[in-house]
Amino acid sequence: QVQLVESGGGSVQAGGSLRLSCVASGGAFSDYGMAWFRQSPGKEREFVSSISWGASYTFYADSVKGRFTITRDKGIRTLYLHMDRIESEDTGVYYCAADRETYDSKRPTDYEYWGQGTQVTVSS
Numbered sequence: 001q002v003q004l005v006e007s008g009g010g011s012v013q014a015g016g017s018l019r020l021s022c023v024a025s026g027g028a029f030s031d032y033g034m035a036w037f038r039q040s041p042g043k044e045r046e047f048v049s050s051i052s053w054g055a056s057y058t059f060y061a062d063s064v065k066g067r068f069t070i071t072r073d074k075g076i077r078t079l080y081l082h083m084d085r086i087e088s089e090d091t092g093v094y095y096c097a098a099d100r101e102t103y104d105s106k107r108p109t110d111y112e113y114w115g116q117g118t119q120v121t122v123s124s
Contacts, residue, residue, distance in 0.1 A: 022096030033103025
């Protein structure tokens with residue numbers, strides 16, 4: 001059983017930067033592909049980025065490519081999302097997800113474990 005706890009959200013002005021963190025406990029960190037999803041009011045949860053077990057492969061939604069960077073630190077069991085040149089459309093609750101069987105799926109249903117989410121609010 002894996003527990004995921006996100007942090008780092010908050011209010012930020014458009015054009016600014018933010019770093020989200022997701023600390024994992026339980027299970028072997030390196031056994032899980034991990035991802036970030038986000039959800040805005042009235043919208044479905046959408047894929048943002050994902051990373052393979054050993055961090056060799058990373059994937060991004062077109063909307064964040066070139067602005068966001070996903071990384072993971074095995075030593076401290078932490079997943080990061082570095083957000084640069086933030087836009088108002090990036091507003092939402094950001095969720096960390098993990099699964100043993102996938103690291104490149106963009107479907108929320110393919111990830112077994114989820115955090116509680118952290119809110120990002122972008123002001124123009």
